[in-house]
Amino acid sequence: MYKSLLYPVASACRRLLPLDGMWKFKFDKKSEGNKEGWNTGLSDYDLVPVPSSFADLFTDKDSREFCGDFWYETEFVAPSEWKDRELVVRFGSVTHRATVYINGEEVTSHVGGFLPFNADITGKVKFDEMNKLVVKANNELSEKMIPCGKTSVRSDGTKYAQAYFDFFNYSGIHRSVKLMALPKLSITDYETTYEIKDDRSAIVNYNVCVEDFASDNSANYEVKVCLKDKEGNVVASSDGEKGKLKVENANLWNVRAAYLYTIVIDLVDKEGNKIDEYVDKIGIRTFEIKDGHFLLNGKPVYLRGFGKHEDSDIRGRGLDLATIKRDYECMKWIGSNCFRTSHYPYAEEMYRMADEEGFLIIDETPAVGMFESLMNAVDAASGSKAVVHWFEKETTPELLEHHKECIKDMIKRDKNHPSVIAWSLLNEPETIYECAVPYFEAVFECARQEDPQKRPRTFALVINSTPDNCKCWHLCDFVSLNRYYGWYVMGGYNIVSAEQAFRAEMDKWAKIRGDKPFIFTEYGADTSGELHKLPSVMWSQEYQDEYYDMNHSVFDSYPWVQGELVWNFADFQTGEGIIRMNGNKKGIFTRNRQPKSAAYVLKHRWEELPLDYKK
Ligand code: CKX
Numbered sequence: 001m002y003k004s005l006l007y008p009v010a011s012a013c014r015r016l017l018p019l020d021g022m023w024k025f026k027f028d029k030k031s032e033g034n035k036e037g038w039n040t041g042l043s044d045y046d047l048v049p050v051p052s053s054f055a056d057l058f059t060d061k062d063s064r065e066f067c068g069d070f071w072y073e074t075e076f077v078a079p080s081e082w083k084d085r086e087l088v089v090r091f092g093s094v095t096h097r098a099t100v101y102i103n104g105e106e107v108t109s110h111v112g113g114f115l116p117f118n119a120d121i122t123g124k125v126k127f128d129e130m131n132k133l134v135v136k137a138n139n140e141l142s143e144k145m146i147p148c149g150k151t152s153v154r155s156d157g158t159k160y161a162q163a164y165f166d167f168f169n170y171s172g173i174h175r176s177v178k179l180m181a182l183p184k185l186s187i188t189d190y191e192t193t194y195e196i197k198d199d200r201s202a203i204v205n206y207n208v209c210v211e212d213f214a215s216d217n218s219a220n221y222e223v224k225v226c227l228k229d230k231e232g233n234v235v236a237s238s239d240g241e242k243g244k245l246k247v248e249n250a251n252l253w254n255v256r257a258a259y260l261y262t263i264v265i266d267l268v269d270k271e272g273n274k275i276d277e278y279v280d281k282i283g284i285r286t287f288e289i290k291d292g293h294f295l296l297n298g299k300p301v302y303l304r305g306f307g308k309h310e311d312s313d314i315r316g317r318g319l320d321l322a323t324i325k326r327d328y329e330c331m332k333w334i335g336s337n338c339f340r341t342s343h344y345p346y347a348e349e350m351y352r353m354a355d356e357e358g359f360l361i362i363d364e365t366p367a368v369g370m371f372e373s374l375m376n377a378v379d380a381a382s383g384s385k386a387v388v389h390w391f392e393k394e395t396t397p398e399l400l401e402h403h404k405e406c407i408k409d410m411i412k413r414d415k416n417h418p419s420v421i422a423w424s425l426l427n428e429p430e431t432i433y434e435c436a437v438p439y440f441e442a443v444f445e446c447a448r449q450e451d452p453q454k455r456p457r458t459f460a461l462v463i464n465s466t467p468d469n470c471k472c473w474h475l476c477d478f479v480s481l482n483r484y485y486g487w488y489v490m491g492g493y494n495i496v497s498a499e500q501a502f503r504a505e506m507d508k509w510a511k512i513r514g515d516k517p518f519i520f521t522e523y524g525a526d527t528s529g530e531l532h533k534l535p536s537v538m539w540s541q542e543y544q545d546e547y548y549d550m551n552h553s554v555f556d557s558y559p560w561v562q563g564e565l566v567w568n569f570a571d572f573q574t575g576e577g578i579i580r581m582n583g584n585k586k587g588i589f590t591r592n593r594q595p596k597s598a599a600y601v602l603k604h605r606w607e608e609l610p611l612d613y614k615k
Helices: 321-333 348-357 373-381 396-414 436-450 492-512 541-557 598-608
Strands: 015-018 021-028 046-050 069-077 086-091 097-102 105-111 117-120 130-138 149-153 159-163 177-182 185-196 202-212 222-228 234-239 242-247 261-268 274-282 287-290 293-296 303-307 338-340 360-364 420-427 457-461 479-482 518-522 561-567
Touching: 046 069, 086 097, 097 117, 105 117, 185 261, 185 274, 202 222, 202 261, 222 242, 234 242, 274 348, 293 561, 303 518, 321 348, 338 561, 348 360, 396 420, 396 436, 420 436, 436 457, 457 518, 492 541, 541 561, 541 598
Parallel strands: 303 338, 303 561, 338 360, 360 420, 420 457, 457 479, 479 518, 518 561
Antiparallel strands: 015 177, 021 046, 021 069, 069 130, 086 117, 086 177, 097 105, 097 130, 149 159, 185 202, 202 242, 222 234, 222 261, 261 274, 287 293
């Protein structure tokens, strides 16, 4: 079983066949697909693009809101030159569940909508002939997996998704699908850690994993690793699965000043012939927390930027390289240096761009929606149900196992990106009861174990996780606050009281925080891209500006606030509801990536703040 999560690249020994394009597609309204043999091929289908969400492609509500199983099919030809290779179909992500069939036969299934998985189809392919690849996907939400929610049923029997989170439950084959033809003896993973010396040299410690899928030639190979600079000159090399590469006069990877080396990993036989080759880019840098500061290569960095979403018109959450490019251009224009992948790991192309552009990423798991107290409060008040705290539910053990699997896969996938500086393990969970603590300890420990670079860990604290009652913040290496003083808490004319309440909370954190740096992972105000009003009212662009000015004056009063990530980079789609007018409008940019007036407030501030602000 091929488990590698290495980014798929072609090389001297690896072949790739991209399978993106128009695929056959069918909603399985009656859950009859398997009984009717849809795994062998779809009749009576629509054509849809892969990758994309399906929701906004159609013009009717039932398609947009569809909840249940939905099927995809495509065809491909594998050339007979690939007969001796390991053949793997690599899915960047399918939201939220997938079962894969090749020529009618089930090969794998996967749960979790935001990370890659493989279908090993070796031995099941007809060479030089058409092969049928079918995927049964499912987008039902549950409390046993992340993101959390439930699947409800309308009075007419139709299922619908009830998300416990504030973004549309976009679903589909969201990222690229690639057929990989790999050597039987393959590089399946590698990891690096860095030491930077006073004499400007650096040590790259590496560790390579090799697997033998033919299980007959394991002993007959050697691993050779070399590092090339931007000009293609070899600057260091070493032999063996584990080793050290010493780079003299190392060019360090830095914020908005990235330098990437190419790492070439070769497997060679006794005669020196290449068996496998994997090529990637790495950045030499260290990242740590010391004396309450974030240190990149030993120097303090003040974080500024955004919480984002993968969200764009028509494609929904589907990979869109043009949107990725535009987002980076907007993030550079405004003077930001960091973003959080709220609320799930993003497409790999986003991280590869961050590596190139020198952006810092707080990489977040899909653990969002772990908070049901509001609903419980209503139930308890009506006497219909006893209050059950989130982490005491009978679903918790299964949820924890799935959550840990997601953490492991996220770190396995993203650990070599210089841009990734920290792991955010949950967003806005319920933290005010003791029953949360063992769950948090388990996920924090899991991240520590999995990451060779031991990056700092955090989670985003919801409004009601306060210094008085939060039971879990102490587990964070740095504390991330989602705060809405002046929006959800005392908004509009009462912003004056909001500021006072905000400062009162900060004064309490100041007393207990020890040496931990704090950042804001969310602060924002819904704002119409069209509304101007003098004097301001909530929802106007003028109010968004005032809201940010107030929040920044609070941040500036506390030296231990070491970063500010606005909510949100752009307006994004949510489910329908009385507090959302066709989506969340807290964007600094519209959904179409045009600036609201607050973009200029932030640009002015962020371009002025030194990189080591509050050092
Ligand atoms: N935080 C009071 C999670 C995000 C939401 C954001 C909002 C909330 C605020 C919680 O996913 O979009 O309401 O704007």
